[in-house]
Every structure is written in structure tokens, then in C-alpha cells.
Amino acid sequence: MMGKSLLTCSVAALLLGTGSLAAQETLKIGVADALTGGAAVYGLPQANSVEMAADEINAAGGISVGDETYMLDVIVYDDKANPTEATNAVRKLIDRDGVKYILGFCCSGATGAIASFIGYEDAVMLVGNAAERSITTQGLTNLVRTRPPADYTGAAAGAFVARQGHKRVAVLGALETSFYASYVEAFEEEFAKSGGEVIAHEVFASKDRDMSPQLTKIRAMDPDALLVVGYVEPAAFAYRQSTELGMDIPRYGFTSGSEEQFLRVATTEQMEGVWDLRPTELTLQSTTDAGLAYHEHYLERFGDAPSPSSPYAYDQAWALKHAIEAAGSVDDTEAVAAALRDLKIFPEAVMQYRPVNGKMFDDNGQAYTANGAFQWQDGHWVFVEELPSDPEAYSEFLSSLN
Known part of the structure; x- marks a missing residue:
């Protein structure tokens, strides 16, 4: 495991200091992406972005489901943009770590390997920078992608x-x-x-x-x-x-x-x-206020400017938050996947998406930006x-x- 996010200091203080938050739960989410090798120029900024988004979501109160509040705990593995490494990473996330929501995926070869079996899993896959068209042509109802195909x-x-x-x-x-x-x-x-x-x-x-x-x-x-x-x-x-x-x-x-x-x-x-x-x-020069804030926060946190494609993964985390809250469950992955397909573009989104039928993702689970x-x-x-x-x-x- 390459890294694991911690709750923000403010949230940790609240947990220690008040009894009213005793009902808070932890929701583990996973990241499989290229943290080393040539593809790390895309994968590492994506992994960083998920961790940053998770901490921002936690600091804003987490994910609300009924009477419970969930704080995100991110588990990150390096898939080296390699299909075998990606398969091993995702299998560990699902089988060992009990993760149902897996984000990241910068590169198409590794992503395609996971897409070949994720439809059989009690899990939801959110794909970022990987641009191979076939990723969203397989009829997988538990997969969405934030980047348009090449x-x-x-x-x-x-x-x-x-x-x-x-x-x-x-x-x-x-x-x-x-x-x-x-x-x-x-x-x-x-x-x-x-x-x-x-x-x-x-x-x-x-x-x-x-x-x-x-x-x-x-x-x-x-x-x-x-x-x-x-x-x-x-x-x-x-x-x-x-x-x-x-x-x-x-x-x-x-x-x-x-x-x-x-x-x-x-x-x-x-x-x-x-x-x-x-x-x-x-x-x-082409971004929104949300994009400017994202750039500033990323630079402050990681000491380096984000890559242009890194917000695909940041937006994944916020999309997941909104979909879980709309589904009213962290355990019912089918309901969460359906809520993702029904999601409208949310205010925290950094990329400038073009809706299809008023929604962020089309019936294939594909999102679109302008070119x-x-x-x-x-x-x-x-x-x-x-x-x-x-x-x-x-x-x-x-x-x-x-």
C-alpha cells in the first residue's frame, strides 16, 4: 500500500471532543493508479486529487446517509499502469480491504483489465484519465468515466x-x-x-x-x-x-x-x-472559480502544480459523495451506481462538463467535457x-x- 489518508485535524478534534459525533462511521474508498513509472505524470496527481477531495469532504461534514455520517478513508495502491499490477491492486482492495468504491485509473491498458471483471463485483468503478473508447461500451452498469474517449x-x-x-x-x-x-x-x-x-x-x-x-x-x-x-x-x-x-x-x-x-x-x-x-x-486561463480553488489547494498541499487531467479524479470523489447521499446507502452499490447515472453536474466539479439529457453521465456511464x-x-x-x-x-x- 503506497499511502493512506487520515481524517483532517479538525474532524479528528471533533471526534475526540464531542459525544454527538459518536455515531460517525468510516467509509473506505480505494484508488488504483500509476504512482511510479512513466504514467505517474497522470496517475500520481489523480491519486493526490482523490485524497485531497476526501479530506475536503470530511472537513465539510462527510457523507450523510440517514442518521449516520461517514468519513472517507482512502486506501491507495500503485498499479504502475500495468494490467497485472492493476488487477492485483483491485483484488486487494475488494477482497482484503473490503472496498466497494474504487477510483483513479489514469491509463487504458490497466483500466481495461479491471473493466473486464468489475461487472461481476459488488463494487463501483469510477474511471478518470483513461481514454480508451471500449471502457464505456461494455454495458457495465457499475462503471462511470469522467474523461471523454480519445x-x-x-x-x-x-x-x-x-x-x-x-x-x-x-x-x-x-x-x-x-x-x-x-x-x-x-x-x-x-x-x-x-x-x-x-x-x-x-x-x-x-x-x-x-x-x-x-x-x-x-x-x-x-x-x-x-x-x-x-x-x-x-x-x-x-x-x-x-x-x-x-x-x-x-x-x-x-x-x-x-x-x-x-x-x-x-x-x-x-x-x-x-x-x-x-x-x-x-x-x-479557461477554468472556473472551482478550478482556480482546486489549483490553489493542490499547489499548497503538494508543493507542485496539478496536471491538467488530474481533476478527473477529484471530481470522481465528489460525484461519489453526491451519489451515495442520493442513494441513501453506502452498502447498496447498485443503488449508488444508478444514482451516478442520474447525477446532475454538481457545484464542486472542476472540469467543465457538457451534460447529456441534463445529466453528467450518459446511459453508457460516460461524461463529456468540451474540447x-x-x-x-x-x-x-x-x-x-x-x-x-x-x-x-x-x-x-x-x-x-x-
Whole structure:
């Protein structure tokens, strides 16, 4: 076990100091996420966010169910973004720790492994940053996801790049990973509608750091733009090395990393002008008051800025609180899962969700945000514009795959 949250000091003091809170109970919730390895840039901020949300919920009085109040106790395991490690972590949470509510899940491979059996468990699974479409096409009534699938965003990105006047785009990325491949497939299909062509599909692995052979090959093909898709660190190397090779063309990406994460590899000069075409996540120029408060609290608590995708997990914890209170039970997971599907967007939400039929999650358990075009300008990601997206139409498409 990598970590375990404690009750906030204020709540602990109340428990010791007043007899009126003797009826308070503890509700254990679990987190399975990548705390180490390359995917930790997404998983660790998600795990931190669940712990922070749980402490905020506890400090605000916990979860009220009838005459009882429940304080959240978070148990966190490192799944290393590995399907076997994720399975072991979730089995421990369910079988040993008695956890019914499991949050986190930054990466699709590990998440897909859990989705393959979670439907048979007396548990509810709340998925964050993992973007593989099939996670919410299996008809699992006890699973919801806060992040939209990758192809929902890829199509919007393809239309945006076409509007910039590009006709010949080269792709470099983790194309052997299914959700990145689905982003590129949707991008390419939409890009072709405007007469554009993807002229190269060059691949890197998540552990690759030298992209110069692929970039040299791409440079010789003379594209008018480059699209990079993958984890933050290899993508940052690709951006750095493209400038070192003198590739003076517009660069687009699908990475969802913070400024601090990119600057561990590339300079701000090497990043200047890069676009990130992704869901409208936590970028301060585009966020709400709730997002600003989240950023401030996270920075104060952990000493580092949160990643743009980390609020997917923070919002999970608040969604769970509201669903349990609406269901009137912490034990009836079917009722809680149904309450999640009936949940309206709540005021604590950091991400800017787009409701389907007035609800946060559609019939597939899928939530949607807007998609946005962000550009690196003078050391920061700047929100430039929202990309046209149609969550209701995509929801119908997703339902057709069940």
C-alpha cells in the first residue's frame, strides 16, 4: 500500500471532543493508479486529487446517509499502469480491504483489465484519465468515466488543424497504444473531409527518448505540420528534438501535460507555439472559480502544480459523495451506481462538463467535457478556443457499440 489518508485535524478534534459525533462511521474508498513509472505524470496527481477531495469532504461534514455520517478513508495502491499490477491492486482492495468504491485509473491498458471483471463485483468503478473508447461500451452498469474517449477529441482536432490550412500532416506517437491510435484515426478521418492527408505514421514507445530517426524521416517528406500523440515525457523529447533538427513547421499534440512536466525535458523556447488539442481540462486561463480553488489547494498541499487531467479524479470523489447521499446507502452499490447515472453536474466539479439529457453521465456511464485548443505561449499553456463537439451525437454513437 503506497499511502493512506487520515481524517483532517479538525474532524479528528471533533471526534475526540464531542459525544454527538459518536455515531460517525468510516467509509473506505480505494484508488488504483500509476504512482511510479512513466504514467505517474497522470496517475500520481489523480491519486493526490482523490485524497485531497476526501479530506475536503470530511472537513465539510462527510457523507450523510440517514442518521449516520461517514468519513472517507482512502486506501491507495500503485498499479504502475500495468494490467497485472492493476488487477492485483483491485483484488486487494475488494477482497482484503473490503472496498466497494474504487477510483483513479489514469491509463487504458490497466483500466481495461479491471473493466473486464468489475461487472461481476459488488463494487463501483469510477474511471478518470483513461481514454480508451471500449471502457464505456461494455454495458457495465457499475462503471462511470469522467474523461471523454480519445476519438471524441480526435475528430475535433482534425477539423481544427484543417481550418489552419494544412494539407500534409505527419504523425509521430504511441500509435501502438489503442487510445492514441483511435485519436489519430478520428483525426485523420475528419482531416480528410477538408482535403487533408496524413502522409506519415511514425511510432515511438513510451520509454523512447531519442526521436531523431523518426523526425529525420518525417523532415525528408516535407510535411506542413506535425502531430505528436503520447505520454508527456516522450512527447516533450519529440518537441525538443524537432527544433534541434531545424523543423520549422507548426506542431500539434495530444498529451495533456502541465508546464512543469514539459519543462523537465524541453526549454520554453523549444515548446513555443506548440498546440495541445485535448479536452478542456485544468488550464488556468479557461477554468472556473472551482478550478482556480482546486489549483490553489493542490499547489499548497503538494508543493507542485496539478496536471491538467488530474481533476478527473477529484471530481470522481465528489460525484461519489453526491451519489451515495442520493442513494441513501453506502452498502447498496447498485443503488449508488444508478444514482451516478442520474447525477446532475454538481457545484464542486472542476472540469467543465457538457451534460447529456441534463445529466453528467450518459446511459453508457460516460461524461463529456468540451474540447479545446491550447497553445504554448511564453512559458504557459494558453486556452485559445473551444473546439466544436457534439456530446449527444457521440453518446448515441457510443450506445450503438454496446
